[in-house]
Amino acid sequence: MVDLTIEIAGLRLKNPVITASGTFGFSQEYAPYVDLNRLGAITVKGITLLPRSGNPPPRLVETPAGILNAIGLQNPGVDYFAASILPYLSQFEVPVIVNMAGETVEEYAVLANKLSELNNIAALEVNISCPNVEKGGLQFGSDPAAAAEVTRAVKNNTSLPVIVKLSPNVTRIETVAQAVAQAGADALSLINTILGMAIDLKKRRPVLGNIFGGLSGPAIKPVALRAVWQVFEEVSLPIIGMGGIFTAQDALEFIMAGAKAVAVGTANFINPRATIDILEGIENYLRENKIKRLSDLVGAAHCKQ
């Protein structure tokens, strides 16, 4: 027997494999393929205070080793989520992490408050890769002070664990991590997508309706791994690592770089059972290498021998 349990911000997970926000819908679509009860946790797609219809199409482009998406946080809003989705998710024995987004600090605060009044939410994951309409559209996540302000606003309006999801589109991700840690974050998720674009030669125009999109998938794995390593070295909060995790080997690399848990995103689009395959691969690795506890591997690559 190997012990796959881990603890993140007071949450005890039966294993480290989580779904990445926006790539697993609200889980219903995946339930025919994945026994949801086997997952460490489910992170749902980003929720906002009001419904959002998202960006104009096209919203997805394939790239040689990943995808560019500009969905624009399309979602049915918090009230619909509470009435029609949370009851479905509550039937499973799996912690539900709600990914939340806003355009002003006030919006994050109100949303955190609303979500905290609901039952069966295990934690909030705060997406700070959103344009701050009060600061000319600059992303909260690219400014340590704005990232800290959002974190404080959410913390002041919830008793749930607060996981802040960092953007890689910054010069020093550790600086943002330190700022949100000081503002009271209980854990960190990293990374969100990397800003990119594609051009259509026939139209001589950007492919995406939004011009820019977020790159995800295998192309971003080395960048994400580097970010986890750097944040682990400088901040003592638990880390959920993500970015191009397609196999158990990828997941184990993130754990050795310092992640306590991993989230699987774009891989779900190619193999709907990716989460389970990764979970089983991690378990096999521990068994074959006679490692009793997964937690013993967290940050193992940092040990200087």
Ligand SMILES: Cc1cc2nc3c(=O)[nH]c(=O)nc-3n(C[C@H](O)[C@H](O)[C@H](O)COP(=O)(O)O)c2cc1C
């Ligand atoms: C189609 C799509 C939608 C996404 N939606 C969200 C979202 O609503 N909130 C969020 O914080 N991250 C969102 N993400 C980012 C992922 O959760 C994840 O951080 C990123 O894709 C890197 O992981 P991956 O390479 O395994 O996909 C989305 C990613 C994709 C591809």
